[in-house]
Amino acid sequence: MSDTDKLLAQLRDIVGDKGLLTGDDVSSRPNRSWGQGSCPARAIVRPASTEEVSQVLRLCNDAGQSLVPWGGLTGLVDGITCNPEDLVISLERMNAIEHVDAEAGVMTVQAGAVLQNVQEAAQEAGWQFAVDFGARGSAQIGGMIGTNAGGNSVVRYGMMREQVLGLEAVLADGTVISSMNEMLKNNTGYDLKQLFIGSEGTLGIVTRAVLRLRPRARSVQTAFVALDSFADVAGLLRRLGVELEGKLSSFEVMWRNFYHFMTDESGKHQAVLPTSHPYYVLLESEGADPEREQEQFMAVLGALMEEGHVADAVICQSSQQAAQLWEMRDDVETLMHATFPPAIFDISLPIREMEAYIDDLAGVLEARYPDTRLVSFGHLGDGNIHLGIGPVEDKHAIETLVYERLGKAGGSVSAEHGIGLEKREFLPHSRSPAEMALMRSIKQALDPGNILNPGKIF
Numbered sequence: 001m002s003d004t005d006k007l008l009a010q011l012r013d014i015v016g017d018k019g020l021l022t023g024d025d026v027s028s029r030p031n032r033s034w035g036q037g038s039c040p041a042r043a044i045v046r047p048a049s050t051e052e053v054s055q056v057l058r059l060c061n062d063a064g065q066s067l068v069p070w071g072g073l074t075g076l077v078d079g080i081t082c083n084p085e086d087l088v089i090s091l092e093r094m095n096a097i098e099h100v101d102a103e104a105g106v107m108t109v110q111a112g113a114v115l116q117n118v119q120e121a122a123q124e125a126g127w128q129f130a131v132d133f134g135a136r137g138s139a140q141i142g143g144m145i146g147t148n149a150g151g152n153s154v155v156r157y158g159m160m161r162e163q164v165l166g167l168e169a170v171l172a173d174g175t176v177i178s179s180m181n182e183m184l185k186n187n188t189g190y191d192l193k194q195l196f197i198g199s200e201g202t203l204g205i206v207t208r209a210v211l212r213l214r215p216r217a218r219s220v221q222t223a224f225v226a227l228d229s230f231a232d233v234a235g236l237l238r239r240l241g242v243e244l245e246g247k248l249s250s251f252e253v254m255w256r257n258f259y260h261f262m263t264d265e266s267g268k269h270q271a272v273l274p275t276s277h278p279y280y281v282l283l284e285s286e287g288a289d290p291e292r293e294q295e296q297f298m299a300v301l302g303a304l305m306e307e308g309h310v311a312d313a314v315i316c317q318s319s320q321q322a323a324q325l326w327e328m329r330d331d332v333e334t335l336m337h338a339t340f341p342p343a344i345f346d347i348s349l350p351i352r353e354m355e356a357y358i359d360d361l362a363g364v365l366e367a368r369y370p371d372t373r374l375v376s377f378g379h380l381g382d383g384n385i386h387l388g389i390g391p392v393e394d395k396h397a398i399e400t401l402v403y404e405r406l407g408k409a410g411g412s413v414s415a416e417h418g419i420g421l422e423k424r425e426f427l428p429h430s431r432s433p434a435e436m437a438l439m440r441s442i443k444q445a446l447d448p449g450n451i452l453n454p455g456k457i458f
Contacts, residue, residue, distance in 0.1 A: 010059055011059065015056065018046070021044040026043060027040070031082055032078050032081055039082055041084070042086065042087055044070075046090050046092060047093070047094065049094065050094075050207040053094075054174040057170050057171070057205065058173060058174030059174075061451055066451050067088070068080060068087070069142075069146065071111075071112075071144070074143070077414070079201070079419075089205060091112035092140070094111055094112040094207065097113055100213075101182075102125040102126060104182070105212065105215070106211070107213055111141055113140065114136075114141075115129075115144065116136040118141060126216055128213065128216045129163070129211060130156075130157035130158075130213075131149060131151045131160055134332065145167065145209060147416070147417060148416070149416060151379075152326075154381070154416075155249065156246070156247075156249040159382075161198070164193060164209055164210070164212070166180040166193060167208065167210065168180055169207060170205045171203075171447070172447040172449060180208065198418070200419065200456050201456070202443060202447065203443065203452065204447075204452070217287060218288045218290060219289060219290035220286055221297040221315070221316075222284045222316040223284075224272055224273060224283075224325055225283065225301070226274070226280050226310070226311045226313070230278075230354065233281065235309055236304065236310065237251055240283065243300045244297070245296075250282065253385075254281070255358070256276075256277060256278050257374060257376060260275040261338065262328050262334065266334055277311055282325050332388075340390060341395075342389065343388075343395050344386070344389075345388075346386055346416055347384070347386075347402070347406055347412060347414070348382070348385070349409045351380065353411070358376055361401065365398075369398075371391070372389060375389075384415040384416060413427065421455065439458070
């Protein structure tokens, strides 16, 4: 029996027949972002408990066997990519919602729990889980923690980091770190959970988490507005933040190139406003008093229109109308088809730098790659912009254009998807040598054998 066969047999003893996939059950799964490629890993290990995760990591660490952690496979930076010598560890069988404290607004879940199920459980208990994005039906809590996921409501509720009160993680040597804190305030030394949030599975495997829930919104106001300058966009964000009294929950900006493409050009979505304005914003406000907040919402937008800061607006009269607008905003698939083969970017930078950055990038692309389309959209209220560029023949050249200019503007090469393999080369544009050295030191301390998602980030 070969060493590999012996290791697989030992793993099967730990996780059982259902817990170990080989052959076609492995190769039928993707190996890259967007569901592309065929996974070449030796096997997929699917533990059913924290104890099994601990045993698996201890065994693999002793054997020097690399492990690539998988969540819902909705990441966009090739953080799940495997080599033939790797094993995958997937927590898809650890998907239970263990407990909901309806009094305190706290939920305890296993890392394989799917976001949509978490949202529905919170809603049933009279609360809401505030992180939301288009992949809600597939994304898993563990992966969201590992990438510090963002989404559509960051402007009000923050990223995944702000929703995690405590967690449990297993280190490379099998040590279980249980920091399942349920309190909002716990100032007892190092906040160890922060080591694992955003670490992309390179420091440990998150197995369970305590999530912070938020009061369920009884009133949601949605509008789609057109603006004639970027100064009006920035001013609108500032005014709404103040005059809606902290209730602004979403502020999704679409440059004309995005809105015109999604409506007039693709025909996939209805144009609710003329497509001639340079900027559009899909905005939402959440609260608890429907009548009062509807009046407030309409009054604020009406005043902004009278003052000339908003050129045109549509206020949704039903949740169905709002859903149609969100479907347009989340329709990345249509964008990808139009720019195929695409280069998709998830960046952030100070709002004051955004207009000049996009204008400069658009000018360079038009001059060097006249047949390439640039589409710009994003959350913006949290400094996050998404770029779709394509079709591209030399993706690396396009990445260099995007990221070099971003570094000069004081931006980040990754706003909410992490580094993985795709952005590894460009991380120094956003991190200093001293920061990189410290991150490597932490990796060395927690995973000296480099078995956890090797090659990712660094």
